[in-house]
Amino acid sequence: MMHHRRALAAFGVAMLVAAACGQAAPSPSGGAATATAAAAKRGAGGDLKILYWQAPTILNAHQATGTKDADATRLVMEPMASFGKDGLPVANGLAAEIPTTSNNGVSKDFKTVTWKLRTGVKWSDGTPFTAKDVQFTFKYQCDKATAASTFDRCDNVDSVVAKDDTTVVVTYKESQPFYYQWGVGGGSLILQEKQYTSCVGAAAKNCAADQKPIGTGPYKVDSFKPGDVVSYSMNENFRDPNKPFFKSVTFKGGGDAQASARAAFQTGEADYAWNLQVDATVLRPMAQQSTLADLKTVYGSSVERILVNFSDPSASLGDKRGEPDTKHPFFSDKAVRRALAMASDRNTVATRFYGDGLTGKPTCNILTAPEPMNSKSSASLDVCKFDLAAANKELDTAGWVKGSDGVRAKGGIKLEVTYATTVNAVRQNVQNVMKQNWEQVGFKVTLKSVDAGVFFTNTSPDGANHFWTDVEMFTNSGDPDPTSYFNGWTCAQATGKANNWNFGNYHRYCNKDFDALVDQLRKETDQNKRNDLATKANDLLLTDVVVIPLVNRTFATSGVSKTLKGVDPTPWDSEMWNIADWTK
């Protein structure tokens, strides 16, 4: 169930693009899309078969519970623009161009963004699309009672107003360096006002439109069986007369990752198979020997990491267990944390379990993308180098002495670590490698694995949120704008009883210096300075050993038929972001 993490990554998608602020010039139109066959004709292809081992259950990205839903919706509905590979917007959606400071689309104070929409766009039912629909989408999505899972797009947004039929103005309450937050990417798909007008607020629940949405995208829904299959046919009203290429699309769900891989590589029953998270030793030969399909991956900000607990998880504390105001018995000593980091062998893990670049590569950065924010200094940090001797020395110096059982202790406190993660073959292998090394430097390690559904339940005592163990491991990812990601390590976000373990700082880490960096990140508008701040925040989390990043995992890991052209996943948007350009 590791997929949850990345699942979200794709659908929340959006925050990206910090890189876009200011000077960077986004590509004008479809720039990131790879070569589209010039001769492509609408409907020239037959049926495109897409296989997701998690089946879509709802066709409204704003009500999605995972990538599967947002991706299945993306064939039908579009945002104003998509996020390309570099985290910058690409105008392959409803906007005619990307607003920037240089074309006066973005105000000098970074508060208002003026979007120019394409003219003559029609919904698949033949009615005209206008800026009113965009304004309506904001009303729907940002009404609290709608309970949209894309609600984070609304943060700091004051209004979205249709000035005329083809102009939309997005106004932020405060200066917003990440001014593409609302309107770009998978979290900002535009709904048809006519269809959704009675589905706003509390009425959004159980809205029939979510089963058969009308969109402006290249395909339209013919039939949808939740949890099973979506059948689409081409949208005759799509704005580009030469697209889409396929007459119909079958978006089938179910099975598991390995079966999906088999369908793509061995039997050819799928033209596109999603998220093939199969053990690297199985996946590699399958992909290499296949005459039918290729493995296509893209790296983004998904990082498998080990979190260090700063609070005291001892059960004897009762109500105080793991609360932010408690102190971890030995991780409060930085030397112990440093030793743990130095005894963590990320290279072996990446090579053996992630196929050395097949589905992941070693990283010591907690923020790996976009590239200008990917810290270069971490490589030389001592905590990023696997060195058992140095780890032993660190603990010796700090006065942690090995007992007869090989476990170090100081003042009656033993270095006994409980290490939790989800039930998952790869993760259990990683746990074993870590345990072996950590025990060599004098930790005693107890391994624990919890069903992913339980692990990610905020109220579960065995869950990641409670973090009633000493270290835990899972994957998370950030946005091109890392502000909300880093916010998860600030003092105010410390999770605990008071917030029903809903807050994002599971470590209960609190450091004024780090908070100050995140505050600056919220306000800074100069892109170079932002990159610098993000890198600093990354480095601080490493040197303070709050978190031990292990592997940068592929964001998209798809089996793509050798005959299918135009697939070009971006780590910041839905894998289906450019499906209008896919051909055979």
Add this chain to the structure above:
Amino acid sequence: MGRYIARRLLIAVPTLIAISFVMYAILALAPIDPLSQFGADPRIPPEAREQIRHALGLDEPWPIRYVKWIQGMATGNFGYSFMSHSPVIELLLQRLPNTLAVVGVAYIVGFIIALPIGVFSAVKRNSVLDHIFSTGAYIGFSVPTFFTGLVLIIIFSVKLHWLPFVYDSNLKVNDFGTLVQQLRQSIMPIAVLGLFEAAVLTRYIRAEMLEHLPLDYVRTARAKGLLERFVVVRHVLRNSLIPVVTIIALGVPTIFGGAIVTEQVFHVPGIGELLVRSIFQGDTPVVTAVLMIFAVLVVAFNLLADVLYAALDPRIRYS
């Protein structure tokens, strides 16, 4: 008999209420919730999580949710899925045909295979063929279906490319071509389930036959000079099938429950697949609906089995 049935139906009501309560309580107290789908994603802020929880009605105490739910059930309202926001009953109706087409057919196929083999094994007891069939039956119900399923896929889909293993639920059978397609896509799951079912039933039929063969009435029949074929089919088999009918009736609800593993392996969107996925996703309205229907069927078919038993065996009378 009428009074007996009426009494059994009345007892069924409190039984079902008790089942529903226990089931709901277990689901409500289990540490699983639909929001776990979001994981630790920072893009679903706490505020949004609380709103979603509220929209799903999860912020109410579970006894209140239970009362609301059972009121709905009583009026035939199965509620809405947390995941798809569509009526649960629609999801069930979409999946029932697939389950019947695969699991139901497999059940019938299993019986058709088991009947002659069971009879033969009993009549020719300890013959070479009986030993072969018995060994086959033991293997049949000892090897898990996910294993046989994968073996079939590797042989017929991966190596030979003869059969698809991704089930297409949109296929409508309206001519010979689509019928062939339907057979091609369902033959593997039906084979897996049917052979398993046959293995189990063979043993029952054989055992029942063996019990009846040495009885006096059989000797009498033979003494009358009846052909051995008539003795076996008309006399022994008919009597032996009485308990088998009960077993088959009791097994019918499991058809509706789908075949969780096999459906998963062959991508058959049946009720079993729906149930297991809904459990993992914390989609409790779907889980409770499926389990409740299952409970009703079990109770109903238990009654039916008893009634059938009485109808088939004149010695049994309920009062």
